[in-house]
Amino acid sequence: MPINAYMRDKALQCRMYPEAPSASQFSEKTKSSRMLYHEALRYTPYGVHSNWRIFDPYPLFMRRGRGSRIWDADGNEYIDFNMAFGALGVGHAHPRLVEELRNVIEEGTIYGFETERSVLLAKLITSRYGYDMVRFSTTGLEGTLLAVRLARAFTGRPKILKFEGCFHGSHEMVMVSVKPDIYRAGHQSSPLPVPASWGYPESLKEYTLVASYNDLDGVEKLMREYGNEVGGIILEPVAMNMGVVVPDIEFIKGLRELADEYNSLLIFDEVKTGGKMFRGVQDWCGVRADIIVVAKAIAGGYPLSAVLAGREIMETIGPKKTAHGGTFNSNILSVSAAYITLREILTEEALRRCQDLSDKLASGYSDILSDAGIKFNIATFANSGTVYFTDKRVRNWRDFVRLNDFGRWYSWVVAMVNHGVIPQALGYDEQWTISTQHSEQDIEDALEAMKKAVPEIRRGTPKISVEEVL
Numbered sequence: 128m129p130i131n132a133y134m135r136d137k138a139l140q141c142r143m144y145p146e147a148p149s150a151s152q153f154s155e156k157t158k159s160s161r162m163l164y165h166e167a168l169r170y171t172p173y174g175v176h177s178n179w180r181i182f183d184p185y186p187l188f189m190r191r192g193r194g195s196r197i198w199d200a201d202g203n204e205y206i207d208f209n210m211a212f213g214a215l216g217v218g219h220a221h222p223r224l225v226e227e228l229r230n231v232i233e234e235g236t237i238y239g240f241e242t243e244r245s246v247l248l249a250k251l252i253t254s255r256y257g258y259d260m261v262r263f264s265t266t267g268l269e270g271t272l273l274a275v276r277l278a279r280a281f282t283g284r285p286k287i288l289k290f291e292g293c294f295h296g297s298h299e300m301v302m303v304s305v306k307p308d309i310y311r312a313g314h315q316s317s318p319l320p321v322p323a324s325w326g327y328p329e330s331l332k333e334y335t336l337v338a339s340y341n342d343l344d345g346v347e348k349l350m351r352e353y354g355n356e357v358g359g360i361i362l363e364p365v366a367m368n369m370g371v372v373v374p375d376i377e378f379i380k381g382l383r384e385l386a387d388e389y390n391s392l393l394i395f396d397e398v399k400t401g402g403k404m405f406r407g408v409q410d411w412c413g414v415r416a417d418i419i420v421v422a423k424a425i426a427g428g429y430p431l432s433a434v435l436a437g438r439e440i441m442e443t444i445g446p447k448k449t450a451h452g453g454t455f456n457s458n459i460l461s462v463s464a465a466y467i468t469l470r471e472i473l474t475e476e477a478l479r480r481c482q483d484l485s486d487k488l489a490s491g492y493s494d495i496l497s498d499a500g501i502k503f504n505i506a507t508f509a510n511s512g513t514v515y516f517t518d519k520r521v522r523n524w525r526d527f528v529r530l531n532d533f534g535r536w537y538s539w540v541v542a543m544v545n546h547g548v549i550p551q552a553l554g555y556d557e558q559w560t561i562s563t564q565h566s567e568q569d570i571e572d573a574l575e576a577m578k579k580a581v582p583e584i585r586r587g588t589p590k591i592s593v594e595e596v597l
Contacts, residue, residue, distance in 0.1 A: 148582050150184055151540045158547060159200035160188045179212070182553045183537075187544075189380070192219030194564040198550065205544070206569050208559035210554045213367075213511065216402045216424030217472045217483070218564025224427050227467050228460060236382035237458045248466045255469060256406055256419060258435035260446060263302040263307035263457040270294030270432035271361070273444075273451050274528040275300050277418060278359025278392040280449040281440050287384035288336040288349060288391075291318050292524030294368040295361060295396050300524045302327055304337040305368070306556070313560070315525050316345045340366055341374050342521040343381040355388035359418070361394040369527040370513035370557045371506040379414045392417040392440070398432065399423055403509035405475045411508075431461035477563045481483035484570055485561045487511065491574040499581045510561040513551065514539065516584075527556070534588035544578035548573050 147181035154161060167174035173181050180186050188200040195218055197207040200386070205223045210216065217224065249261050264270050273286055275295075287300060291312065295301040304312065318337045322329070336353055338346045340362070350357065358381055366372035386393040395416035397407045402424025404410045415442065422432035424436040443449045455461075490506045496503045501519040516535035521527050533555055543550040551559040 135545075139277070139553045147321045149538065149545050153541050153547045154184060156203060157185075157187060157199060157201055158479055159184055163200055172528065178280060179554055181393060187553070190379060190544060194218050194220070195562060195566065196571050203547070205547055205549045206565075206573055207549050208561070208565075208573070209549050209557075210560040210562050211428065212423070213399050213402070213556065213560045214423040214553045215318060215428050216510065216562055217427040217430075217468055218562035221427060221472060221564065223468060223471060224464055226487045228429075231459055231463045236460050237455065239454065241457060242459055242462065243460045246332055247467075248462050251466060251469055252421075252425075252433055253435060256435050257409075257415070258419070259438040260441035261433050262441070262451055262493070264434070264451075264453055265430045265455045265458075265461070267396075267420065267422035267432050269399065269453065270299060270422055270434050271295040271394075271396055272298045273434050274312055274396075274418045274420050275359060275361065276289075276451075277436065277440060277443060277448055278361075278394060279433070280443045281386055281538065282358040282390065282392060284356050284358035285334055285356060286336055286353060287334065287355050288338060288353075288360045290338050290340040290366075290523075291363050292340055292369040292372075292527060293363045293366055294395070295363075296398075297324070299327060299331055300335060301361065303332065303335045304524075309525055309528055311476070315339050315523075317348065338371065339525065341378050342410075342523065343378050343385075346382065346385060347437070350385050350391075354385075354391070355389045357389060359392040361396055362387055362401070363396065364412065364414075364416075365400050365508045366393045367399045367508075367511065367558055367585070369447075369556050370515060370521060371508050371511055372521055372523065372527070373506060373508050374522075376412050376414075379412045383414050383416075384421075384545045386417070395419045399511075400509070401425060403478070405473075405478055410489050424473065425469060426461050426465040427472065429461040429464035430455070431465050431535050472563055478510065481563060481565070484565055484567070485510045487514055487567075488559070488570050488573060490562070491570065492577055494579065495574065495577050496584075499585060501584055502582070511558045513558040531555075532587065535584050538583045538587050539580055542583035543573075543576050546576035546579050547567070548576040550576075573588045 164174045190200050197205050253261050259529045269342050291304045291447055294305050302323045305323040313319035316537040320332045320335055320337045336349050338349055371459050393416045397419050401407045401421030409415050418436040420434050444451050489507045493505055504515045506513055506516055515521055517530040519530050536555055553559050
């Protein structure tokens with residue numbers, strides 16, 4: 128069988144979710160997306176260029192976005208609460224950025240040299256987050272890769288400790304226990320490292336320790352055994368790859384104390400959260416990491432990540448020391464977008480307004496689901512939130528898998544899309560994002576769509592399981 132035909136057949140067979148009553152309405156509404164999907168399958172595995180975009184019965188193909196709205200290939204208009212997986216905290220095509228970047232493009236898009244704007248951004252971003260020095264890259268993956276490398280280089284120790292359910296980019300050193308099958312992952316208090324991809328060398332597992340999120344006792348046990356080999360502890364300080372899991376503050380404080388006790392570095396992966404609160408998660412928990420990685424929303428939809436740390440740590444970067452390079456690092460487009468975004472758009476006042484709207488959305492959802500007698504739990508942080516279809520609090524990956532009714536989740540998402548709302552990123556482990564361009568009316572319209580979705584949520588679909596999507 129030709130490889131393209133093989134991939135097409137595999138994509139059609141490996142559906143993530145069974146048919147839901149609203150799936151036929153979805154298919155009728157999005158015929159152009161279906162056509163583009165089948166065409167894409169001829170050239171691209173699963174028809175997408177990121178596994179996160181796989182969706183059943185097929186992914187939506189988009190044409191344009193403006194403000195809080197996005198339009199698909201059929202011309203259907205949606206209120207967008209995905210916002211590019213949180214990268215668009217400023218909303219689509221923010222007029223200030225459109226104006227600024229139009230001027231920049233006329234003078235070139237990449238120079239292969241530093242610019243005055245990269246110095247201005249470095250000053251701004253170190254001041255905002257409170258660190259001495261910064262290095263810019265393009266993606267969150269590159270940022271966490273450098274952070275992990277720095278921790279190893281600075282401490283001279285080979286191991287990194289990470290947490291089940293936390294995603295830090297698709298580089299090998301952290302591609303362990305991202306969304307593991309719990310039956311392969313061992314006991315919750317002492318998880319086994321489970322590779323998250325084919326092609327992962329088994330020998331690398333010895334360099335990555337895995338703990339359960341929100342379980343300080345489990346981390347203490349690991350550190351007692353391996354602490355002198357641990358160069359860094361990396362985590363999402365608010366986990367946003369299993370919905371929204373807000374940890375106990377004592378857990379975060381305990382990690383800080385353990386890192387200090389064993390002279391390891393604490394790394395906050397704030398690829399998602401760094402643009403949701405003005406100074407990141409430290410504003411909420413009062414805990415300061417040794418290294419933080421910020422990305423996504425900080426550049427207003429342009430690709431840029433930043434690794435920040437103290438001078439002593441950062442000065443291990445350099446020729447014949449710790450490697451870091453990249454042709455597109457600090458390119459003038461991304462740097463200019465980030466400078467305008469952080470200086471003028473994602474201000475403290477604007478982010479407070481986004482959080483207020485997010486809280487209003489969560490409260491409205493809660494009222495509607497309570498009145499309908501549907502079991503749920505809503506978790507929020509800053510301008511994001513997620514609806515869990517369970518009445519119990521989700522504290523870690525094992526809870527996320529065991530407690531959730533993913534059939535109801537799928538029915539909810541498809542019904543909302545049919546009613547003109549993309550309620551979150553279209554993955555079971557994602558959340559919504561409120562941008563600076565969302566309005567009170569957007570929230571009201573989303574709540575009306577939720578009321579219409581209730582019958583579909585109540586029906587749900589047959590029980591479905593979580594699958595690794597990396």
